[in-house]
Amino acid sequence: MDIFDPQAAPRPIGIDLGTTHSLVAYVRDGEPIAIRDCNDLSLLPSVVSYEQSGNVLVGVAAKARAALAPRDTIVSVKRFMGRGADDPETRRMAPYDFVPQGAGDANVVRFRVQDRVLTPVEVSAEILRALKALAEDELRAVGGAVITVPAYFDDAQRQATKDAGRLAGLEVLRLLNEPTAAALAYGLEKKQNGTFAVFDLGGGTFDITVLLLEDGVFQVKSTGGDSALGGDDMDRALATELFGLFAVDAAAQAKPVVVRQMLDLARETKHRLTDAAQVSVANPFGEDPKAATVTRARFEELVKPLLDRTGVAARRALRDAGVRAEELDGVILVGGSTRVPAVRAYVKEVFKREPLADIDPDEVVALGAAVQAHLLAGEGEKQDVLLLDVLPLSLGIEVGGGVVDKILPRNTTIPAGARATYTTQEDNQTGFAVHVVQGERELVQDCRSLARFTLKGIPPMPAGLARLEVSFRVDADGLLQVHAKEATTGQEQTVEVKASYGLDDETVEQMLLDALDHGEEDLALRKLAENRVDAARILRATRQAVEADAALLEGAERSIIEAALAALDAAAKGDDANIIKASIDALDVATREFAGKRMNRAIAQAIAGKQVGDIESTVENALGIDVAHARGGFRSQP
16 A cells, blocks of 8 residues: 555546446556455445445445345446336346336436435446545545446447546546457556457456557457346356256246345356356255255356357457457457356357466456556656557438438547538428437448437528538547538537437347348348439429429420339339339430420520629529439438
8 A cells, every 4th residue: 555645646547347346446656456445355346235324335235235135236237327218138137126217208227226216327426436435545646537348338338437437526537448458458568569359258248359459559450249248147047047946936036135146146156166067056045955056067058158149249350350360469358257167168269279367357457447547647658558449330320211321430440530411302401300320230220329419590492502511520438429510501510429228238239240141131222212212302303393394395295204203203112223223214314305405594594694603503593403413311412
């Protein structure tokens, strides 16, 4: 412990806010170390219990109370961060009293604990307060904090984590992806260059990241994972097995006290199986004292589907990074769940090498966060280290026909920014409805919604004349800011995007699977949607032109155009993009002479008394057209 100094300068800290355990670390004499409590323990159980008196217990004391007061004790709160109240994962084997979502309420998980209603942010803040207090006991004064998050945490989960830090009274310097923190700890200590995979399986989340460590630059080449997969799922699988072995009926399994007891028993059994081939488990229910025997082989059968899910993500991360398993310089293990022998064996099988576990997998993330906090505070000699993280999923907006226009693709290095320009589909449109989405599919319905907002106050203009500039900016924490501006009027709006709640995080992993499995199908559907939008625009414009300038049509010209219009209208109602495109081309041929007459008349009207420089804008206004190619419901501009 440092010598007491009442005037000690605030020291930056790194915090691993984990599902099962959390811990805090700092850099002393150039090396990161985890802070330990009076019992010489660095791991603080991520458990918060609320007593009737109003007292709040955190850590070991709260964990001891969990079986006695399961509804008043929140365990693994990290799995609820950023979730919606209607998320199936919310109620899956969770013995809590959830507050129903009312009309007008934000779709966010809320726990009813005695006479209080709490959110995951408030519960997480209690854990962070306890860690801050532990650090203050050691350091006397705490400065800024780097808090780690799973690489696959979405915008809502990241924002919730940052809010929890602020609520706990911490200055959050940065949110750092857990795999990157682990690589930072390893890279600085080992002073190695090369390409590494970080296999991070914690209590509630799984991340797989491929990084290039080169001369102080930590560049994330790809990332993947599942923010609803971890040791808790192993516990649930084993608890279900134990319910069957002990013949516990369905009514008893629905009781919160029984669920909590069985989950705790399953976790204890899992830990014992790490060192033993089989263990005897006493029946904690009923009068029958008969014990059940659980073998490591049976446990490995139960968790194999979970391990297979990690393998799918790991192989995809390697493919995205353009690296074969045998080309890696090492595989770093992170997270307490990597202590399970089956996990280590599976990692060896997937990556064809023994994984690295030199640094305690429970502490390595916090140590890396401490190093990053140390660097951000401008302390130490190693200030030339650069961290380059990436976006786990693409970001874009909805355009016409329910199509996604991707502005920032996945695996873009962050911080990052990009801009795209769009126009209107309808005449006299006075606003733009902007729908921000995230995902890899081509249609909005297959992606996740992040935010919706409307830019109003646009004066009525013909379709295609308005110009909406949409700018995306993702900061180092992975949080998105969207700026929208209408170029001709200067109307603008900026929003800090907080992702829509209610996302089932298991679908994040599924998004990438679906993008691969349905790639050709999605492109065909996108083409169909875009052609339908073009058809609707062309039908409307052509009918308006025919109605306005019927006098220019001669002989059978009108009937030919009407037939082409009818053919395009019928094609647009079908499901063949090629037929729609062919019908558009046929209408173009049918109206070519008519369009020429309209153009000649417009030019004749426009040039009378005009200078050459005014002619182009006059023609556009006279015809109500946009000469630039455009598409969308508002449409993207080239």
